[in-house]
Amino acid sequence: xxxxxxxAHHALSVGELSERSGVAPSALHFYERNGLISSERTSxxxxxxxxxxxxxxxxxxxxxxxxxxxxxxRAALDSLPEGRTPTKRDWSRLSRLWRSELDAxxxxxxxxxxDLDGCIGCGCLSLKACRLQNPEDTLGDGGTGPRRxxxxxxxxxxxxxESPDS
Amino acid sequence: xxxxxxxAHHALSVGELSERSGVAPSALHFYERNGLISSERTSxxxxxxxxxxxxxxxxxxxxxxxxxxxxxxRAALDSLPEGRTPTKRDWSRLSRLWRSELDAxxxxxxxxxxDLDGCIGCGCLSLKACRLQNPEDTLGDGGTGPRRxxxxxxxxxxxxxESPDS
DNA sequence: GTAGGACCTCAACTAAGGTTGAGGTCAAGG
DNA sequence: CCTTGACCTCAACCTTAGTTGAGGTCCTAC
Numbered sequence: 001x002x003x004x005x006x007x008a009h010h011a012l013s014v015g016e017l018s019e020r021s022g023v024a025p026s027a028l029h030f031y032e033r034n035g036l037i038s039s040e041r042t043s044x045x046x047x048x049x050x051x052x053x054x055x056x057x058x059x060x061x062x063x064x065x066x067x068x069x070x071x072x073x074r075a076a077l078d079s080l081p082e083g084r085t086p087t088k089r090d091w092s093r094l095s096r097l098w099r100s101e102l103d104a105x106x107x108x109x110x111x112x113x114x115d116l117d118g119c120i121g122c123g124c125l126s127l128k129a130c131r132l133q134n135p136e137d138t139l140g141d142g143g144t145g146p147r148r149x150x151x152x153x154x155x156x157x158x159x160x161x162e163s164p165d166s
Numbered sequence: 167x168x169x170x171x172x173x174a175h176h177a178l179s180v181g182e183l184s185e186r187s188g189v190a191p192s193a194l195h196f197y198e199r200n201g202l203i204s205s206e207r208t209s210x211x212x213x214x215x216x217x218x219x220x221x222x223x224x225x226x227x228x229x230x231x232x233x234x235x236x237x238x239x240r241a242a243l244d245s246l247p248e249g250r251t252p253t254k255r256d257w258s259r260l261s262r263l264w265r266s267e268l269d270a271x272x273x274x275x276x277x278x279x280x281d282l283d284g285c286i287g288c289g290c291l292s293l294k295a296c297r298l299q300n301p302e303d304t305l306g307d308g309g310t311g312p313r314r315x316x317x318x319x320x321x322x323x324x325x326x327x328e329s330p331d332s
Numbered sequence: 333g334t335a336g337g338a339c340c341t342c343a344a345c346t347a348a349g350g351t352t353g354a355g356g357t358c359a360a361g362g
Numbered sequence: 363c364c365t366t367g368a369c370c371t372c373a374a375c376c377t378t379a380g381t382t383g384a385g386g387t388c389c390t391a392c
Contacts, residue, residue: 015338025339026381034379044388046339062285065278070379095285102282106275112231113268116261181368191369192351200349210358212369236349 011040011048021057028057036060036074052085059094066098067105177206177214187223194223202226202240218251225260232264233271 018025031037032047037056039047056077063073076094080086184191197203198213203222205213222243229239242260246252 013338024381027379029341030380042388044339045341046388062278062282064379066275066282091285095282099279099282102275102279106272106279109232109268109272109275112228113265113272116228116232116265116268179368190351193349195371196350208358210369211371212358230349 011050012053014039014047014049017049017053017057021054021061023057023061031057031060031070034070034074036070036077050085055086055091059091062095063098066102068098068101177216178219180205180213180215183215183219183223187220187227189223189227197223197226197236200236200240202236202243216251221252221257225257228261229264232268234264234267 012020014025014028017023018028021028023031028037032039037049037053037060039049039053042048059077060070060073063076064070068076076097080090080094178186180191180194183189184194187194194203198205203215203219203226205215205219208214225243226236226239229242230236234242242263246256246260
């Protein structure tokens with residue numbers, strides 16, 4: 001293993017960060033290009049990450065599991081105090097940020113489950129009440145691109161379930 | 167409104183299907199190209215959808231809300247009996263198909279919420295126990311491409327939380 | 333002093349789920 | 363007849379989240 005001292009406490013190379021975080025080097029480069037993590041460079045132009053990058057990457061992955069897109073994760077990370085290394089308190093705050101997001105997602109899916117159960121009963125697949133009161137309530141899941149309730153868009157859904165057609 | 171009779175019971179043009187389903191014509195074309203719906207053509211080469219296409223589209227949108235990718239939705243739709251128009255019973259069966267998928271997603275998010283709560287307490291962001299016992303348990307959410315538990319891949323995650331670094 | 337692995341950059345590609353636009357057709361109303 | 367709106371095809375583009383590969387550098391060990 002060349003250029004790797006394995007000592008206790010110093011900056012991490014991209015390979016080390018990759019191995020310890022379980023995230024591919026290409027993904028780490030990608031995160032860095034997009035401002036989610038940062039590094040200093042050695043004289044030979046190689047990246048060196050401070051050790052708290054590990055926690056940053058962990059936070060990114062956890063956030064992605066919650067379903068947050070990278071742009072929002074970046075915004076959250078940008079709210080960390082600059083200059084000093086973030087404390088556990090800081091990370092706590094950020095984690096708390098996603099709590100409500102997570103709750104909303106769970107609630108949306110449970111809502112959908114209730115509706116689906118109704119549909120399983122009658123086979124109508126109308127979901128009418130739900131759609132009318134709650135258009136596009138999945139909060140950014142399901143597809144890509146700038147969705148998230150474009151105002152003035154088509155979203156009326158008056159079809160299905162009037163005049164049964166099977 | 168040219169070429170549209172507005173009568174009670176006949177095939178739907180793409181515009182009608184779009185309006186009644188709340189799905190853009192371009193998306194309907196896309197679904198058709200990908201075998202999720204089908205149509206006959208008029209003498210003038212215009213699409214005419216049978217009325218049960220409405221239910222198909224509704225099923226597609228609901229499935230997407232559950233988080234099922236179009237390929238799997240297509241597979242499910244392909245399991246519908248060919249030749250006859252699907253009955254409510256058929257749709258019931260398909261809806262039931264996603265029940266367990268939905269349950270799994272909800273369970274995964276609730277699991278994550280428990281872990282996150284622990285992290286909020288200590289700020290460690292390790293999620294160690296969770297990761298070790300349950301690697302990649304989001305079931306196809308979070309990112310794109312053929313993920314879903316590639317065997318033999320990097321997924322050990324031994325980093326973070328040994329030697330606390332803040 | 334040279335082999336090798338780890339690293340660098342940059343461009344191109346992947347995948348899902350569509351959207352947008354150009355250029356052309358169809359059909360009804362004035 | 364000719365305009366107008368809905369429709370057609372096909373190719374190109376978009377976003378997110380990365381991966382892959384080519385071509386070149388760094389550095390450590392033999």
